[in-house]
Amino acid sequence: MYSDSEKNFITHPKGIMSWLFTLDHKRIGIMYLIAILTAFAAGGFFALSLRLELFRPGEQFLTQDQYNKFFTLHGAIMVFLFIIPSIPAALGNFLLPLMLGAKDVAFPRLNLASWYVYVLGASFTLFSVFTGTVDTGWTFYSPYSTQTSTSVISMTLGVFILGFSSIFTGLNFIVTVHKMRAPGMTWYQMPLFVWGTYATAMIQVLATPVLGITLLLLILEKVGGIGIFDPKMGGDPVLFQHFFWFYSHPAVYIMILPGMAIISELIAVHSHKKIFGYRLIAYSSVAIALLGFFVWGHHMFVSGQSEFSSMVFSFITFFIGIPTGIKIFNWMTTLVKGHICLTTPMLYALAFLICFTIGGLTGVFLGALGLDIQLHDTYFVVAHFHYVMMGGTVIAFLGGIHHWWPKIFGKMYSELWGRIAFVFIFVGFNMTFFNQFMLGSQGMPRRYHDYSSFLKTDLFERYHGFSSYGALILGVGFIIILCYLVASLFNGKPAGNNPWGGLTFEWSTTSPPPTENFKKDPVLKHGPYDYDKVLPKDIEEN
Amino acid sequence: MNERTFNLPPPASTIAGAYDELFYFIYGLSVFFFVIITVGTIVFAIKWRAKKGEEQKLTSGFCHNTPLELLWSIIPTVLFFVIFIWGFKLYLRYVVIPANATEIKVTAWQWNWNFAYPEGAESNILVVPKGKPIKLIMSSNDVIHSLFIPDFRVKMDVLPNRYSSMWFQSDYEGEYDLYCTEYCGQQHSKMVTRVHVKSASDYTKWIEENSVTPTGDVLYKRYACNTCHTLDGSAGNGPTFKNLFGKSETLTDGSMVNVDENYLRESILEPQAKIVSGFEGSVMPTFQNTINNDKLDALILFIKSLKEE
Amino acid sequence: MDNTAQMEHSGADHHHNPNLAHHFHDMEQQHESIKLGVWLFLVTEVLLFGGLFCFYAIYRAWHPEMFIEVNQLLNVKLGALNTLVLIFSSVTVALSIRSIQMDNKKHAVMFLGITIVCAAMFLVVKYFEYSHKIHEGLLPGKYFVNPEINAVNPHIFFSIYFGMTGLHALHILGGMTFLTWVMYRTHIGTYSSSYYTPVEMGGLYWHLVDLIWIYLFPLLYLIG
Ligand code: HEA
Numbered sequence A: 001m002y003s004d005s006e007k008n009f010i011t012h013p014k015g016i017m018s019w020l021f022t023l024d025h026k027r028i029g030i031m032y033l034i035a036i037l038t039a040f041a042a043g044g045f046f047a048l049s050l051r052l053e054l055f056r057p058g059e060q061f062l063t064q065d066q067y068n069k070f071f072t073l074h075g076a077i078m079v080f081l082f083i084i085p086s087i088p089a090a091l092g093n094f095l096l097p098l099m100l101g102a103k104d105v106a107f108p109r110l111n112l113a114s115w116y117v118y119v120l121g122a123s124f125t126l127f128s129v130f131t132g133t134v135d136t137g138w139t140f141y142s143p144y145s146t147q148t149s150t151s152v153i154s155m156t157l158g159v160f161i162l163g164f165s166s167i168f169t170g171l172n173f174i175v176t177v178h179k180m181r182a183p184g185m186t187w188y189q190m191p192l193f194v195w196g197t198y199a200t201a202m203i204q205v206l207a208t209p210v211l212g213i214t215l216l217l218l219i220l221e222k223v224g225g226i227g228i229f230d231p232k233m234g235g236d237p238v239l240f241q242h243f244f245w246f247y248s249h250p251a252v253y254i255m256i257l258p259g260m261a262i263i264s265e266l267i268a269v270h271s272h273k274k275i276f277g278y279r280l281i282a283y284s285s286v287a288i289a290l291l292g293f294f295v296w297g298h299h300m301f302v303s304g305q306s307e308f309s310s311m312v313f314s315f316i317t318f319f320i321g322i323p324t325g326i327k328i329f330n331w332m333t334t335l336v337k338g339h340i341c342l343t344t345p346m347l348y349a350l351a352f353l354i355c356f357t358i359g360g361l362t363g364v365f366l367g368a369l370g371l372d373i374q375l376h377d378t379y380f381v382v383a384h385f386h387y388v389m390m391g392g393t394v395i396a397f398l399g400g401i402h403h404w405w406p407k408i409f410g411k412m413y414s415e416l417w418g419r420i421a422f423v424f425i426f427v428g429f430n431m432t433f434f435n436q437f438m439l440g441s442q443g444m445p446r447r448y449h450d451y452s453s454f455l456k457t458d459l460f461e462r463y464h465g466f467s468s469y470g471a472l473i474l475g476v477g478f479i480i481i482l483c484y485l486v487a488s489l490f491n492g493k494p495a496g497n498n499p500w501g502g503l504t505f506e507w508s509t510t511s512p513p514p515t516e517n518f519k520k521d522p523v524l525k526h527g528p529y530d531y532d533k534v535l536p537k538d539i540e541e542n
Numbered sequence B: 001m002n003e004r005t006f007n008l009p010p011p012a013s014t015i016a017g018a019y020d021e022l023f024y025f026i027y028g029l030s031v032f033f034f035v036i037i038t039v040g041t042i043v044f045a046i047k048w049r050a051k052k053g054e055e056q057k058l059t060s061g062f063c064h065n066t067p068l069e070l071l072w073s074i075i076p077t078v079l080f081f082v083i084f085i086w087g088f089k090l091y092l093r094y095v096v097i098p099a100n101a102t103e104i105k106v107t108a109w110q111w112n113w114n115f116a117y118p119e120g121a122e123s124n125i126l127v128v129p130k131g132k133p134i135k136l137i138m139s140s141n142d143v144i145h146s147l148f149i150p151d152f153r154v155k156m157d158v159l160p161n162r163y164s165s166m167w168f169q170s171d172y173e174g175e176y177d178l179y180c181t182e183y184c185g186q187q188h189s190k191m192v193t194r195v196h197v198k199s200a201s202d203y204t205k206w207i208e209e210n211s212v213t214p215t216g217d218v219l220y221k222r223y224a225c226n227t228c229h230t231l232d233g234s235a236g237n238g239p240t241f242k243n244l245f246g247k248s249e250t251l252t253d254g255s256m257v258n259v260d261e262n263y264l265r266e267s268i269l270e271p272q273a274k275i276v277s278g279f280e281g282s283v284m285p286t287f288q289n290t291i292n293n294d295k296l297d298a299l300i301l302f303i304k305s306l307k308e309e
Numbered sequence C: 001m002d003n004t005a006q007m008e009h010s011g012a013d014h015h016h017n018p019n020l021a022h023h024f025h026d027m028e029q030q031h032e033s034i035k036l037g038v039w040l041f042l043v044t045e046v047l048l049f050g051g052l053f054c055f056y057a058i059y060r061a062w063h064p065e066m067f068i069e070v071n072q073l074l075n076v077k078l079g080a081l082n083t084l085v086l087i088f089s090s091v092t093v094a095l096s097i098r099s100i101q102m103d104n105k106k107h108a109v110m111f112l113g114i115t116i117v118c119a120a121m122f123l124v125v126k127y128f129e130y131s132h133k134i135h136e137g138l139l140p141g142k143y144f145v146n147p148e149i150n151a152v153n154p155h156i157f158f159s160i161y162f163g164m165t166g167l168h169a170l171h172i173l174g175g176m177t178f179l180t181w182v183m184y185r186t187h188i189g190t191y192s193s194s195y196y197t198p199v200e201m202g203g204l205y206w207h208l209v210d211l212i213w214i215y216l217f218p219l220l221y222l223i224g
């Protein structure tokens, strides 16, 4: 792939050991990328199995038990092994120091440790697959989780360990942003990707410990019967839900903020236009991160919490829509008077605006107190969160991968195949999930293996069937992406330093970057999006 | 009754109309914002597209417009207040239960429902008189379940350590689906039953028919014994009932027990007390609070009758 | 939090300190980074215990009589003794930092030693408390077997008691290990007034462990 004369972080130093013990943030980022893509493929395998089972009413090829285990594994793998680490740990690791003009993150050893902790946690999670798997759903609600004989302990222990990896990454990034910026770079000259990752890191550090202690208590409940969650011993199962969502709601913003961070970069760079409302985009990331801590109860409107708490949680929930809306309108307006190239990454960015908006707007239905009563735990919720996670984060992640691929590997992929795959993904995704909104509001409950005994079986069959076809198209799309990206490593055209014409530091060094990132220490000369003042071809090489 | 719509099932309860109004209000808003954003994105992206092969050039520094920014902060804020208040008002209609409501006691367990009526009858399907407010008082014998009737737009979790309640009133006779919507283990997707809304006279008739203590074979299904105990001799999650009575069984601690009336009684009320070896993994819920003496006798009689001479 | 200061430093600082990692410009940037990192770590610790404090608050609000009745079974004297031991150790750890700042290696090692001995004492006292509880059957959850208490759900109090003090004891152990390593490094002369970041960070961590106990003691032992 690379000739020996090219000296960059990939070729130098050599040998598998130099990777396993590397302290280079770029290599750690790539190791993370491989790990999370493996997890994504596994999660996708389970997703396709779910869709095939639901294709027709009645038992198709999974028994009830298998189905329950499959959606648990699908949810847990996608959330804890894939989407939470995805953008921060893979792309963030690679890009954050480059964008700040630093040689590395603040604590390279901690960074490597976080990867190993991730692998350890993932092993525990996957170990449970071989010891009977888990059938609780990714939410591990007690008292079912304390009663079932499946291997909940191994899985929750895995998730507990994964939490540390997330904390390490978050802590590292906060310190890096505070202390490692290039000379001259003030807070308001940081690329918006950095702002987004910074806000994410805050949530990772503040919310994850609470999940840790909750899962620990759940494990103790299961082995030791401590009686805190178990109603038979005077405990309260709803308490578990409160603690679980106290982490897991902020966690949904751990998932989306990095996606939004990518979108800010993609839109500005590919329309060669100063980003509209820089400060508001930056502040809104922080606002979303902070507000996200006070809305967890909107997952529990019908679970028996007090009416007063429900009211407060619903009220605060809507406030998150305001900064989110501001961001979307700002991105849209950035396009005005730009010089727009509809490259593959840009197509993903535009698709994000459309799909994520649908996901966000349907969140408003769920946040409205009375409306959630019908929609809770139906496919409406399933559709909502796939629109934000898949249509938001995963689409942004794909855009990001395409955008920084030439920087990471120094090779261009096939633009034609990129666009073809994009069409598959966009069409397949919307086919899979849009009709699930109707399915849900008509009443189809989630986590159902079979819907053959319903009065509305034929209506549901139509929607479910369509959805399953969509998932297959989606699967084909991902396989195309996999093929041409791997092919580009062998026969891709050299990318050059700055194929898209970006102004941030990462485009001023060679592709792939050298081991210490820059030939000379970069000094900030212009803002990250000064497309009205600086031509990308004129930026100084670092 | 109203027509089935694209998004919501035909409204079959008194609250459904109010529910649907708010639903379609937010729906309209969503379509409005979605169209603005989608059309804006596509139009701008095409309008300011770079020409093929055109050199990169300096672009406009347009990055602020205070009126615009205020517009898209304030309008959503106002709308959110409207939605919140509206949603809250709707919610109040759900939580304020009419004082004259008929109370039906709901018990849920893995994986079945039991409905107990004030007149003394019990059933697995929910039967209610039309045009009267109904209050469900619900509790669970094991894990969390949730009772959902989509056509009525009502749902509430059923918890093991307390009573939860909800109400509805239906003015339309007919048959509707009732689902369990909180994941509760292996046969969660089988915890489906029906609601029958009957005219006042049909309802009274039905109550009368069902008030007598049912026979054991009816109870066998009503309490969902059949999900775990077969009648054909094959082992399910628990021992089969066929030829069970009078048998000697080995328990998990190695001791032997003779299956007689007292053993059966204990096993129904305190299932964990003596477990037959081979069934360690399965957890049967207790029926201590669900079943009275008459029904216990009927069930034991039924099991006795399955012994072949 | 601004980095103009470090701008002026870079370039000037070219006599390389062997303790300076390659990716930092100068010692000050490195020190500041580590300090911020440790503070963030302490925040996560506070939140970890914060979760348990919430459980405590909730169950205490639900069962106030039970908490007051059962809490009488804890040994206030031993708890108070441990509080004194920990406060004292916080002083000695602070003194060790001061000593190393003044390049007094001997005193630094001595004060660290005293701190570690205090930590060990704390654990010994805890051992006696725990074994007494175990003997009486005052254990968490389903292991609770004391027949004499007739409050509602007393086992939950002991779940919380053992959860909180147990997690705290683990932190004492962790702190001891780290301080022992720091003491050894001080002894072989790694640290001096120009570089003593690990000593300072060990001290910070120790203060936090101490602080948590200062909350635990009244909440568990002194209510009622
Ligand atoms: C990436 C992840 C992500 C994101 C970003 C969001 C964003 C939001 N979510 Fe979502 N949510 C999930 C992931 C996510 N969610 C998951 C995984 C679940 C289910 C978990 C489970 O049970 O398994 C869930 C469930 C969930 C529920 C619980 C449903 C239930 O179980 O009953 C609720 C209820 O309030 C909710 C609300 C919201 C809201 C209000 C937002 C807001 O942040 C959205 C804000 C965005 C907009 C509003 C659009 C843009 C704004 C405008 C264009 C302005 C103008 C708009 C108007 C005036 C309407 N979500």
Ligand code: HEA
Binding pocket: A037, A038, A040, A041, A043, A044, A045, A047, A048, A050, A051, A071, A072, A074, A075, A076, A078, A079, A082, A083, A136, A137, A138, A139, A382, A386, A389, A390, A394, A432, A445, A446, A447, A448, A449, A471, A474, A475, A478, A479, A481, A482
């Ligand atoms: C990041 C989060 C994420 C993502 C991306 C997805 C992606 C998908 N999900 Fe899922 N899903 C969840 C998170 C996610 N999901 C969660 C949290 C739940 C709730 C679980 C619970 O109830 O507990 C859920 C539940 C859930 C259900 C409901 C199950 C039920 O309630 O009964 C369904 C059903 O249709 C479903 C389907 C899908 C489909 C078809 C995809 C598709 O988008 C998947 C497409 C992906 C592929 C087809 C993989 C293809 C990959 C390759 C071919 C290899 C390529 C390899 C490289 C690039 C290296 N998901």
Ligand code: CUA
Binding pocket: B109, B111, B144, B145, B146, B180, B181, B182, B183, B184, B185, B188, B189, B191
């Ligand atoms: Cu009962 Cu699901």
Ligand SMILES: [Cu+2]
Binding pocket: A248, A249, A252, A295, A296, A298, A299
């Ligand atoms: Cu949420």
